[in-house]
Amino acid sequence: MTYHQLYQNILRKRSFLCVGLDTDIRKIPSHLLKEEDPVFAFNKAIIDATADLCIAYKPNLAFYESMGVAGWISFEKTVKYIKTNYPDQFVIADAKRGDIGNTSAMYARTFFEELDIDAVTVAPYMGEDSVTPFLTYPGKWVILLALTSNKGSADFQLTTDANGEQLFEKVLRVSQVWARDSQMMYVVGATQGSAFENVRRLAPRHFLLVPGVGAQGGSLQEVCRYGMTSECGLIVNSSRAIIYADSGEQFAEAARRAAHEVQQEMNLLLK
């Protein structure tokens, strides 16, 4: 998917919401446990209930891998279901990969060739040759971790170097030599508030994937105030606040209501 197509989807749907499919078999409604593949059954219901309100889905690989082989089957079925039924959705594999070149190339093949996923989250610690193998697929994206939404983000990402540059700033700057804003996005946590001003100074047009709104406490208005561009430039993720809005038989309707509420807010912010 191109930058322009993504922006057109945002305008058409009046939404820049990404629904995070962090599906934990211990948290889904109990009546689904009698299904052959409860995780996929849950995801399918959530997707059908929210697809017109969001522009992206982001399954976090950890939740699927924690169930071993069965989890990978659920993950692949989920991706195929979205791609088949909602081809305009931007599918992000939240994998936070990053390895030496030949190994990153293996991951790129998995996600982009085998599964036709649109974007993969990648960790920057190992540098250029851990990232560039993901950049050889036209229309596919790397979403590089820059400033994450968790408490530990301060441990290393905010380290200031001898030139007064923080590590996440260096990641933003250096990685722009590897790819343009048509192939690269950055993860910037909603819990970081006014840091968005700083991010926009360094990456004025890049799309930012923003986790941390909802369960983690970030404010959507704050994020838009400092982070939104003339082409939106934001994909805001919400996982738990949407998919676990209700734990009973009506979970999908509740998820829809929660997603609708966010979409309404986004509609106003897109003015």
Next chain:
Amino acid sequence: MTYHQLYQNILRKRSFLCVGLDTDIRKIPSHLLKEEDPVFAFNKAIIDATADLCIAYKPNLAFYESMGVAGWISFEKTVKYIKTNYPDQFVIADAKRGDIGNTSAMYARTFFEELDIDAVTVAPYMGEDSVTPFLTYPGKWVILLALTSNKGSADFQLTTDANGEQLFEKVLRVSQVWARDSQMMYVVGATQGSAFENVRRLAPRHFLLVPGVGAQGGSLQEVCRYGMTSECGLIVNSSRAIIYADSGEQFAEAARRAAHEVQQEMNLLLK
């Protein structure tokens, strides 16, 4: 496995070799492709041929995940085969994970509870709460990326902060607050040569997992000269140079010869 048990294994086998099971279905001998699970058949033969010469195996998850569900089945079968037949082997899932706390906890459950793996490689970029969920399992280890063996390692890991401390040095220092040397190791690439002196100043007793000997060009003697401690303190990985020593029907014997050569060199260096 405890620090002491690991060291005892090294003394008994006169080896600190880890065989990296970076098994790529496009590179294994063609006669194996008629097997039901060619990757597992290859791994089983390599393991049986090398188990008395090494103290650890390290499957790199990327190679298995690139084959989707079939790859996860091969990975799980490989881990179970080692654990059942060679219980003294230290099994490392080279996963380079690192996510927000609840997600890291899911990964920890997968690797340590479901699969009984001994250690997982973790990326430090997201800080403390991405690492500590892996530290709640007695006898299980985190192997944190410090200074990797690839070219891109210079991009961020060598960044010097305002106090003159490089990022990998900060990772070594800060992470020692999270765990002791009985639960934490570090990845330090063999291609980094005399950087080991610096690492040992900061982590005098920790085990170091050292990739990059062999195909990537690192020297075992150099690594031992600067990195070995009175309790060895090194697990040196070799992947391609051993498992792909020969591409014909005699691949397992060739792998054994390659592993034996390294073990002989290690025997001398352990003096």
